[in-house]
Amino acid sequence: MDAELARLGLAERSVRLLTGRDIWASITPLLAPRRNLVAAFGHVGPGAAALLPLEPGDTLITDASLDLVLSGATSPHALLHWVKAGVIVHSLRGLNAKLVIAEDEPSFVVAGSADVTAAGPRQLFEAVTVTTERDTVEEAQEAWLEWCDLAGPALTAGDLEPLLEQYGAGKPVTSRPPTARPAAAPARPVVTSRPPAPVRPAAATPPPSPVRPATPPAAPSPARPAATSPVAPPRPAGATPGSSDRPDAPEPALAGTDGLQPAAAETSSPAEAPEPVADAEPEAADVPRPAWPRPAELYLVSLVEGGEPSAEAEYRLEELAREYTHPGENGESPFRVELFWADDGQGQDPPRTLRPGVHVIRVYSQKQGRALVGSRIEAPGLVLHAYADEYAYPRRTYCYLLTRETTSKPVFGDLRKGLAAIGEKPNFRNSFQVPRKIEALLGLWPDLGYDPR
Numbered sequence: 287m288d289a290e291l292a293r294l295g296l297a298e299r300s301v302r303l304l305t306g307r308d309i310w311a312s313i314t315p316l317l318a319p320r321r322n323l324v325a326a327f328g329h330v331g332p333g334a335a336a337l338l339p340l341e342p343g344d345t346l347i348t349d350a351s352l353d354l355v356l357s358g359a360t361s362p363h364a365l366l367h368w369v370k371a372g373v374i375v376h377s378l379r380g381l382n383a384k385l386v387i388a389e390d391e392p393s394f395v396v397a398g399s400a401d402v403t404a405a406g407p408r409q410l411f412e413a414v415t416v417t418t419e420r421d422t423v424e425e426a427q428e429a430w431l432e433w434c435d436l437a438g439p440a441l442t443a444g445d446l447e448p449l450l451e452q453y454g455a456g457k458p459v460t461s462r463p464p465t466a467r468p469a470a471a472p473a474r475p476v477v478t479s480r481p482p483a484p485v486r487p488a489a490a491t492p493p494p495s496p497v498r499p500a501t502p503p504a505a506p507s508p509a510r511p512a513a514t515s516p517v518a519p520p521r522p523a524g525a526t527p528g529s530s531d532r533p534d535a536p537e538p539a540l541a542g543t544d545g546l547q548p549a550a551a552e553t554s555s556p557a558e559a560p561e562p563v564a565d566a567e568p569e570a571a572d573v574p575r576p577a578w579p580r581p582a583e584l585y586l587v588s589l590v591e592g593g594e595p596s597a598e599a600e601y602r603l604e605e606l607a608r609e610y611t612h613p614g615e616n617g618e619s620p621f622r623v624e625l626f627w628a629d630d631g632q633g634q635d636p637p638r639t640l641r642p643g644v645h646v647i648r649v650y651s652q653k654q655g656r657a658l659v660g661s662r663i664e665a666p667g668l669v670l671h672a673y674a675d676e677y678a679y680p681r682r683t684y685c686y687l688l689t690r691e692t693t694s695k696p697v698f699g700d701l702r703k704g705l706a707a708i709g710e711k712p713n714f715r716n717s718f719q720v721p722r723k724i725e726a727l728l729g730l731w732p733d734l735g736y737d738p739r
Contacts, residue, residue: 290392294416301417309400309412310337313386316396316416322389326430328382329354331403334364335371338386338402342372347433350377350441350449358454364402366446376437383433384414387426394418395426424711431656508643509576509610509668509688576610576621576688580736581645581666584718584727586701587685588649588657589628596675599625599684606670606686618735619691624667626687630680640672640685644717647727649698657712659699665692665731696730704730 291297294316304312314337317323323344330348340346346368354360365375385397398414417423595603603625612621626648640646648664651657667687675682698712704726705711718724728734 287392291418294392294394294418296394296416296418300419301415303413303415304398305411305413307409307411309398309414310402313337313396313400313414314339317386317388320388320390323386324389324427324430325386325402326381326383326433327402328384329359329401329403330361330364331359331401332361332364334361334402335367340368340371340373343374345374345376345434347376347378347381347430347437349379349381350375350446351379352449352452355449355453356455362446362449362453365441366443366450369441369443369446375441376434376439377441378433378437381433383429385426385430387423387430389427392418393423395423397426427656431658435658509578509670573609573612575612575615578621578688578690578735578737579668580739581668581724581728582719583644584666584724585640585644585646586649586712586714586718587626587628587640587646588651588714589626591650593627593629595625595627595684596678596682599627599675602671602684603686610670610688614690619733621688621690623670624687624689625684627682627684629678629682639717640669640683642669642671644669646685646687647701649701649712649714657698659697659702661698663696663698663701663730665689665694665734666728690734692731692733694731694733700730701727 288297295302306312318339321341321344323340325338325340325345326347327338328349330346338346348360348365350360350362350365355362369375383397384400385395388394388396394416396414396416398412399410400412400414603623607623610621610623614620645666645668647666649657650662650664667689670686670688672683672685675684702712705723708722708726710723710726718727
């Protein structure tokens with residue numbers, strides 16, 4: 287870490303100013319050894335790849351609108367080179383920012399006046415700053431994410447190739463001769479199912495981490511300690527699951543030759559109808575009301591929607607739902623069990639300390655591992671069970687939450703404001719345990735209510 291800071295010229299300070307007529311000669315060496323770069327430049331000129339060392343999986347936002355391509359300010363040739371190399375490129379009309387964020391540790395920002403273009407023999411006088419100051423890096427990341435969200439889907443080679451012949455032409459090509467393309471030839475198809483572009487690529491080899499072993503089935507539940515399920519009355523000896531408990535009850539009718547059960551009217555009279563099965567599943571009211579403690583340890587978990595749970599995960603969900611689903615008492619909101627999962631290496635990895643008894647607020651990021659101001663968040667849930675599926679690739683963590691219905695629908699921006707009011711920021715790595723921080727988060731859902739201590 288110290289050696290890297292020294293290489294950036296930030297061993298004894300957090301901000302550095304670079305100036306000169308050949309500014310990229312100072313910037314490129316700082317970025318070349320780094321990975322996980324994201325950048326925003328309004329103008330991208332010829333030879334940009336030699337100045338800005340983007341690698342496959344890195345992301346760039348620029349202004350590739352037709353007027354800038356016609357004027358020569360943005361080169362579709364440079365963008366096409368990056369796209370074919372695996373760089374993710376977005377276009378946002380009106381963008382004039384000039385910054386690069388290196389997201390590996392130590393993370394830093396390079397921002398200033400320089401576009402990614404060589405100005406020729408008479409280069410311009412430029413000034414840029416380099417900083418590792420944490421708040422500034424986070425502010426740059428938030429601004430970049432908002433631009434990325436506004437820009438929409440990533441550009442493809444099919445988007446850029448038609449612009450090559452218009453680069454620097456000065457005016458748009460509005461029509462073509464009828465013979466240039468057969469009349470029946472369809473226009474280039476619009477990609478509608480492209481997956482969202484990752485803000486930060488998955489690590490090549492996710493670092494190992496000590497995962498808490500799955501909670502054994504016999505462990506007491508935080509919501510219902512030492513609770514036992516109601517037991518159905520015993521059956522008489524020799525009774526079959528489908529038979530009545532009465533010894534004189536008629537034998538069940540056999541299926542017909544077509545495999546269907548004959549109608550009851552054809553097999554017995556109403557007076558001889560069999561008794562209801564004694565071991566029918568209990569109603570929801572027969573399930574004891576779960577405990578609903580006030581959170582004492584609360585995690586924020588960043589999630590990306592998509593994928594399907596395994597059959598084993600769904601089976602465990604059904605078991606827990608039968609045990610904890612409850613309509614509530616005295617007009618309180620119902621209880622239910624919900625499942626979420628997170629894959630290793632997909633942006634913000636799931637916490638390894640999830641365990642029964644802690645609470646979780648789920649934040650569904652619109653970009654992998656990055657929550658935007660409008661990202662959906664879910665009310666706090668009590669962890670009933672969590673385990674890691676070691677056979678999945680990438681490894682997947684499943685977590686089962688006891689939740690309650692709420693009428694509040696806050697978003698991530700509201701969560702940030704609630705924490706900012708007490709001088710705090712969202713933290714996806716460690717839990718919140720200080721009461722005033724927990725209360726600031728719980729205030730987003732005032733109608734949940736918790737059991738008295």
